[in-house]
Each structure stands twice: as structure tokens, then as C-alpha cells.
Amino acid sequence: MTKSYLDLLDRYGVGWMELRTTSPGRITYSDEVQCVAVPPTFDEGGLLVPGPKVPGSAPPVHPRG
Numbered sequence: 205m206t207k208s209y210l211d212l213l214d215r216y217g218v219g220w221m222e223l224r225t226t227s228p229g230r231i232t233y234s235d236e237v238q239c240v241a242v243p244p245t246f247d248e249g250g251l252l253v254p255g256p257k258v259p260g261s262a263p264p265v266h267p268r269g
Contacts, residue, residue, distance in 0.1 A: 206237055 213220050228241035245253045 209237070 210220060227244070228239065229243040231239060231241050233240040247253050
């Protein structure tokens with residue numbers, strides 16, 4: 205099912221990138237085939253900087269085993 209979406213994006217010259225991770229950051233949207241996340245941000249010392257909370261954002265998505 206995902207291949208047809210990617211073919212459509214390619215046909216119209218829309219860039220896309222597939223990323224796979226166990227820690228995507230703050231999930232802002234998810235459905236059966238995709239997930240949109242804001243990656244974590246780190247300060248100069250390497251410490252995680254908490255991002256703003258978005259009202260109504262999706263709950264965390266856990267990778268399937």
C-alpha cells in the first residue's frame with residue numbers, strides 16, 4: 205500500500221524520505237501507514253531540550269516487534 209503513495213509523490217516531483225527509528229521524537233500525527241514526528245533537540249552540551257506540548261497531539265507510537 206505504501207508503494208502506491210510513494211509512486212504518486214515521485215510522479216509529481218514531491219521529495220520524500222523514509223526514516224526508521226525506535227525513538228522518533230514527539231509524534232504529531234499518525235495513522236495506519238504513516239507517522240509524523242518532531243525530532244528531539246539537543247543543546248550544545250548534548251542535553252535533551254524539551255519541546256513544546258501540542259494540544260491534541262497523538263499519543264506516543266511504539267514500534268511493532
